[in-house]
Each structure stands twice: as C-alpha cells, then as structure tokens.
Amino acid sequence: MSAKTLTIKEDILGANREKAEINRKLLDGHHIVMINVMSSSGSGKTSLIIQTINRLRDKYRIAVIEGAIASCIDADKITQENIPVVQINTAGGCHLDAQMIKKALDTLALGRIDLIFIENVGNLVCTADFDLGAHKNVVVLSIPEGDDKPYKYPVMFVEADVVLVNKIDVLRHFDFKLDAFPGIISGMNPSAKVFPVSAKTGEGLDRWFSWIEEAST
C-alpha cells in the first residue's frame, strides 16, 4: 500500500507546487511577504504571532491566515488584535495546501497588506510537504517537546528558514540542550537561523523581529 500512497502523494504535490507559484506571483505583484509558520500542536504559534503583530503593526500592515482542523479558537484570539484574519477550517485535513491559501488570499484586500503570517495546522509531519506560496518557512519547536525532534521529523527542519525555539522560560525544568541545538540544525540545514525565544516573557524576540524586517525589505 505504501507505494500506491506515494504515487498519489506525488501527483498531489506536483499540482500543489504549481498553485503555490501562482500564489507567490500574486503576492509579489502586491509587494507582500508571506511567512508560513509551522509546528507541532501546542508549541506556541498563536502566541508568537500575536507578539509579532503587536511589535510590528506600526511598521507593517499585517494579515493572518489561520489553519485549523476543527475549531476557531486561534482565529478568535488573533481577531482581537483588529487585523484582517482569514480562517481556513480543513475539516479534519492535516495540512494547508496552496489552493486553500489562494482562496484565503482572494478574500483579503491585498493592496492594503505588507505582511501575511500563515499559522499552519499543528503537525510536524504533513505540513512540511506542501509549498503554500510563502516566501519564508518558519518552524516553532518548544522546549518541552525535546531537542531530538529535528532527527525524528527532519523534513520540516531541513526546509526551514528560521527555527524558533519557544518556551525558553521553562528551560530549567526540561532536559533540552539549548547550547548544542543550533549545531544540530546547522548540520542538516546550514542556512537556517535558530532563535531561542519565549513568547510568554518576550525574551529573545528582538532577533526574530529583526529577521522579519530583513525578510520584508
């Protein structure tokens, strides 16, 4: 069965890639930078995006595309920030794809946006395979998940532009070797940046904000 599944998957991925390129061209035409934020469930994507909106909203016109399987909990939180939010409910689907993003983009006033964050479905596996048309891919890994995750779920880490190591405020309670972690990432993805941060306390977020500003110029 695995060979059959693979064939289907390759067909889907090829079609998805073409649609992703269309999305990227659409965004480029409007000088919009789109950043795809991925992680396992509970790593703190929503909190990080809210912190980032608060810090950068005076400089950029920001919108968020929220992927969720079933609820609108995260979209509701971000809507409180009074920026454009599009919720995509995948109805059980384990990832977003380029076509879903296209539909979301069609609902946004692209002429009045500089920066779009996609909060992908919480899943370290399936989300990594689907190019959404974003310009940058960010992986969030939180301290309680453990420092062995890049070995166990490599695809996402190999393709990331940035790895945000979140929840460093609780580092002392977990066996996560933060000093050695950038070496693990650079071994599999030399160009990726690693930023240890805490969305809760704000620690370390300045480097992440600076990186977004560089990515947006």
Added chain:
Amino acid sequence: MSAKTLTIKEDILGANREKAEINRKLLDGHHIVMINVMSSSGSGKTSLIIQTINRLRDKYRIAVIEGAIASCIDADKITQENIPVVQINTAGGCHLDAQMIKKALDTLALGRIDLIFIENVGNLVCTADFDLGAHKNVVVLSIPEGDDKPYKYPVMFVEADVVLVNKIDVLRHFDFKLDAFPGIISGMNPSAKVFPVSAKTGEGLDRWFSWIEEAST
C-alpha cells in the same frame, strides 16, 4: 482539491479497516492485547511505555512496535529494556497503517507475547484515522501543549479509550486547567478515562497500570 483527496482517503481507510480486522483476529487467536499509543511529537510516549514495561514485565510478556518517520531513537531506547521491539520506519509517512502492523506482527513470536504496545508516529491528526487492529487506543497529551487541544484536534480524543495527561510535574509553570480537563473529555467522549500522570516522577501511573491489567483480562 479537497473533495478529490477525500475520495482517495475513504478508499484507503476502507481497505485499512479490513486489514485491521485481520490483525485483531490474529491477536485474539493468541490471546494478545494490543494497545495503540498516540500523541503529538514530544508528549512523552516513549518514556511512558518504558515506565509501563518496567512495572508490568513480571506479569506480562510485552513487545513494542515502534513507529517513526526517520530515526530509530525511540526504538533504540526501548531495545535497552530487553523485550521484543519491531521498528517501522514510515520514510516520511505521517501515520502507521494496518498493513505495516501486520508485517511487524509477522516478525514477532506471538505465542510468547501477552501485551503489545504500539508507539505511533508523533502526530495528533493523521494517526487517529487509521485502525491498526489494536484493542485499545490511548492518547497522550502533555501539560505544556495546553488544555485546548481536544477542541482543536477532536478526532483522536473522541475515539480514545484513555487520555493520559503527562508531565503533571511541571503543571505549575503552565496555564493548563487540570481540574476542568476531565469534563472537557467526558463532554466529547463519556466513556474515556482521564489519568493525570508524570512519566518522569511516576506520579499517577498506578491508575494507568491498573487500567492495563483490567484491559488485559
């Protein structure tokens, strides 16, 4: 594209279910109970299984089937316990299926086993859809992931026989309302048991061990 994907998925799931029934009958013929342990990445599945082996190994002959996408880190840990371990490397696949489990069962001396734990791929979404032929399904949710996860990833929680809330040793550092949590689960799945535990300190594990003993009789 979502409709097309759904059709493929339904075909795959139907074929999988038939194979799962074959697995279950095979196990029943040998009076073996198989327990499928699922969670997001980093929730502590491996640690919980190792604690369980150590506690129950004098009473039951235990084997483990280890699902992983890329590495053998978890299988290596469990192999140190000197019990039969079969590693299934999904080569990027986001879940185990019944056919993979059948191949794993074929390598085990079933006449000399009472209890099999499956450690599924770390993924709160895709693993929930695939009946593996197990007799019981267990979901591990750890405190740092947050108490909203049953709303956001409902399928797995609706079908679980047990929800293990792991890492209660760090409860005070996170905003997880543990007192209210069993009510959330019983609202969506009245027959599920909820056991707050710490694989690290051993707290709460006695109820989990007792539940396995009941499930095995």
